[in-house]
Amino acid sequence: MKRALSLFLLLFAFWLLLSGHYDFWLIGLGLISSASAVFLARRMGIVDAEGLPLDLVPGLLRYAPWLFGTVIRANFDVARRILHPRLPITPMVIRVPAEQRTAPGRVSYANSITLTPGTISLEVSDDEIEVHALSVDAAEDLQSGEMGRRVVALEAH
Amino acid sequence: MEIASAILLLIGALAMLVGGIGILRMPDLFTRLHAVGITDTLGAAAILLGLAFIAGWGLLLVKLFLILAVLLLLNPTASHALGRAAVHGARRPWLSAPK
Amino acid sequence: MLILVVTVLLGTMGLALIRAVRGPTVYDRILAANAFTTKTIVMVTTFGFMVGEPGLYLDIALMYALIGFIGTVAVLKVSEFGNLGQTRPELPPKPK
Secondary structure, three states: OOHHHHHHHHHHHHHHHHHOOOOOOHHHHEEEEEEEHHHHHHHHHHHHHHOOHHHOOOOOOHHHHHHHHHHHHHHHHHHHHHOOOOOOOOEEEEEEEEEOOHHHHHHHHHHHHHHHOEEEEEEOOOEEEEEEOOOHHHHHHHHHOOOHHHHHHHHHO | OOOHHHHHHHHHHHHHHHHHHHHHOOOHHHHHHHHHHHHHHHHHHHHHHHHHHOOOOOOOOOOHHHHHHHHHHHHHHHHHHHHHHHHOOOOOOOOOOOO | HHHHHHHHHHHHHHHHHHHHOOOOOOOHHHHHHHHHHHHHHHHHHHHHHHHHOOEEEHHHHHHHHHHHHHHHHHHHHHHHOOOOOOOOOOOOOOOO
C-alpha cells in the first residue's frame, strides 16, 4: 500500500510537471489518471520491490556522483581512442561476478556497466555478467570490482 | 553563468562529433556501441547541463533534468538490448589477438 | 553558440545516417537509428532555446525520448523473433 501511494504521488507530480495548467478540471483529470494507472499496475502485480525500487533511492544519492566521475573519465579515454590515428582498441569479452542480492541491484550494476563507455553488458545471469570491453584498461577497471562493491553497498540501505 | 554554459555546450558538441566519428570508424557493431556510449553520456549530459545554466530557475530546469534522467536510464538499456540481440543473432564480436 | 551546437548536431546526425546506409548488418542500422534518436532529442531541446520557445520544444523532446526507446526495442524484438508478441521460445512459462 505504501508503494502504491508513493507511485500515485510520483505519477501525479509527473502530471503536474508536464501539464503546466493548474485549474480544477485538469488537476481532477490528473488525479483520475494517476489513480487508474496505479489501479492497473496493482492488478498487473508490478507494484513491488522490482517494479518500483524505492529502497535504492537513498543509496543512489551517494552512488550517482561517483558514477558520474567514472563515466566522465571513461568518456575521455574512449574519445582519445576514437580520435587516435591508429585506433588503439583491443576488444574482448570478459565475465564479471555480480554479487548483488536483488534483481534491481543487478540491473543497476548492468546499467552502470553499459553507461560507462568502454564496457557494455551483453548478458546478465543470476551471478555473473558477460561484458564486452573496448580495451584492456576498461576491462581491468571493471575487474577491480569497485563498481560492483558500490552497487552492493547501494542495495544495503 | 553564460561562460559556463558556453563551455559545457562546446564540450557536448565536441563529444557528439567524436561519437559520430566513432560510429563510422569502429570496425564492428560492438565497438560502435562504445562510440554511441559517448554521445549518450558525455554529449547529451554536457549539452543539456549547458542549457540548464541558461534556463533559469523553474519548470524548464526540472524538465531538462527529466530529459537527462530519461536518456541516462534508457540509452544503456537500448545498448544492452542491441548487444544482446546481436549475440543471439550469432554475430560474434571482432576480438583482438590475445597478447 | 546555440546555432553552432545545432549545426554540429545536424552534422553528427549525418554521420549516423551514413552508418545507417552502409550497414552492413541490420544491428548496425538499428544502432545508427538509436544514436540518431538521441541526437534528435538533444537537437530539438537546443533548437527550442535557439528560437526562444524552450517550453514547447522541451515537451516534444521528452516525448521523443520516451517513444524513441520503445521504437528501438520494438524493432530489435521484430528482428530477433520475427514478431512483437512472442517471448523467448526456449524459456518455460513464468511461474505464478
